Amino acid sequence: MTAEPNAPGRARELARRVREFVDTHVVPAEPEMFASREVCAELLVELQSKARSQGLWGIGYPASLGGAGLPLTSYLLVAEQEGRSFYGPAVFGAETVVDVHMLDRFATPQVRERFLLPTVRGEAVPSYGMTEPGKTGSEVSGFTTEVRFEPDRCTVRGRKWFISNADRATFMTVMARSEGLGKHPKDAFSLVVVPTDATGFGIVRELPVLGHFTGQCEVELRDVQVPHSHVVGERGAGLAVVQQRLGLARTVRSMHWLGQAQRGFDLMCRRLRSRRVQGGHLADKQLLGQHVADSYAEISAARALVRRAAARIDQGRLHVDLGVAKLAASRTAVAVLDRAVQVHGAEGLCDDTPLSVMYRAARSTRIYDGADEVQISQMAPRILKTYADSDGFDFTDPVDDFAAPA
Ligand SMILES: Cc1cc2nc3c(=O)[nH]c(=O)nc-3n(C[C@H](O)[C@H](O)[C@H](O)COP(=O)(O)OP(=O)(O)OC[C@H]3O[C@@H](n4cnc5c(N)ncnc54)[C@H](O)[C@@H]3O)c2cc1C
Known part of the structure; x- marks a missing residue:
């Protein structure tokens, strides 16, 4: 940006x-x-x-x-x-x-004209097809959806699932193997834009998330044909594009999740001040004060970590801070919303407050865009390596112009 x-x-x-x-x-x-x-x-x-x-x-x-x-x-x-x-x-x-x-x-100019500009105008809805049923989401090498490059077109075949917004999407950017199994994953996959009204594109079923339907679908691609101009980035270099995408996705979404955490915190504090129990208000109970202090500390820390990740992206770096921020933001959203539900009692679990929807949505964030354990297993070796190569990890804050909300 x-x-x-x-x-x-x-x-x-x-x-x-x-x-x-x-x-x-x-x-x-x-x-x-x-x-x-x-x-x-x-x-x-x-x-x-x-x-x-x-x-x-x-x-x-x-x-x-x-x-x-x-x-x-x-x-x-x-x-x-x-x-x-x-x-x-x-x-x-x-x-x-x-x-x-x-x-x-x-x-390409063709994809810009047909898909990007309508998306910008709010007339088209994108979706993104990476994860496959029965495969490990974090291991691209195991994905079997393939795109065949023929002289006059590309043909895409495979199955994807948990595709957000697939129920209303106009197109899906699909990650598919384009090169032989001998190639390293970074040279083996391509990204291809597939219109959802193309012949061979079908929604197999909608998948409920914790019992509720919110637009995640399993999708089949049965020899869907698209022109070569629908390839995003270079043929075989899809993973590099995905890495750039993921850095921005994690950072922007982390801040959305912290918006949810902050709203949950606001609802929790209002409830603590308004609910009367024996001996005063809920707010007077020390035990519940712990929820306020923990939530305040976690939101503040996660917000700073996400800004730090954003500064890395502004500097053009894919840094370990991106994973740290994603981990902190998703865990914070789940923890704060869990406490907010708790202080609302049964009311927090029904739909009389927005908390049940918010909590359900937050729980997914610890799985998509890289599960907690995947973040940890990637970041820990990178931090530890700096202790072998030099004096240790550089904790310098990259945010020079730190803009706190007024
Ligand atoms: C609400 C929601 C929306 C989604 N939207 C999309 C979308 O739009 N497009 C899309 O393509 N996908 C989407 N997904 C799928 C999501 O990206 C995957 O679920 C995620 O990458 C995890 O992959 P998996 O489900 O295959 O779990 P698995 O890879 O099978 O992992 C299961 C668990 O195993 C552990 N684990 C896995 N790998 C490792 C590792 N390397 N090190 C340590 N532990 C590990 C973790 O605990 C992990 O949670 C969505 C998922 C949800 C829940």
Whole structure:
């Protein structure tokens, strides 16, 4: 993301406006959106168009595509407010920020015209097909979806699952093996854009997540044919594109999750102050004060770690901090929302508060975009290696212009 003068000030102002929009328009619509998928789809379109008319759509897109042109460290102030509602990322076009950046950087002119620009206008919905049923999500080498390069076209065959938004997607960027088994994974996979209305593209089933349907699907690709221009990046070099994508995805989504954690914290504190029990309010119970202190410390620490990860990306580095931040943000969201549910008692588990939806969504974050254990097993050896090569890990903070919310 490119820089502009006074980016932190501009980001603070946009964050304030996004927060106001969420509180005024999105939060009041949540109960109806939770209750019915049909109503949810209709209200989403209305809210998106309202956000667009107020200049709050696609703030994280590249400036050349109508975004605010903020560096990632500044955009995160906005992203946290977008994430305050479970629906916020979809309402503000933030859900597609990662696909937009990936296609802007790596797509051909044909894909830009047919898929990227409609996505930026909110007319197309992207999805991303990496994980496969029966395979280990973190081990690309085991994926068997393949793309055959023929003289006049590419043919994609395989099965993907847990594809977010596949129920309403216009296209799916598919990770598929294009080269022989002898090749190293970094030279063996290609990314290909497949329209969801192409012959051979089919949704096998929708997968409930913790018992609720939120658009994750299993998808079959039965010899789907696309032109060569649908390849994103170089043939065989899909993994390099995926790495760039994942760095941005983890960082932006982490801030959305912290928006959820902060909202859970707000709900928890209000409940503690308003609920009367024998001997005063819940807030007077020392045991519950522990929830407040732990949550405050965890949110503050995770927020700083995500900003630090964003600074690494702004500097063009894929650093160990990206995994650390993702780990901290997802664990924080789960822990804080768990405590918020706890202090609401049974009410926290039904849909009279937004907490049950938020908690369910947060639980998934410890699995997708790299499970906790995968982050740990990648980061620990990298940190330890620095103690063999030099004096140890460099903890210097890369965030020079640290912009705290006003
Ligand atoms: C809500 C949701 C949305 C998703 N959206 C998408 C999407 O849009 N597109 C897409 O392609 N995928 C998506 N996924 C899939 C997600 O990316 C995978 O579930 C994730 O990568 C984990 O892979 P897996 O499920 O195959 O688990 P596995 O790889 O089988 O791992 C299971 C567990 O084993 C452990 N483990 C695995 N590998 C290691 C390792 N190397 N070191 C230590 N421990 C390890 C971890 O505890 C891990 O949780 C989504 C998943 C969810 C839940």
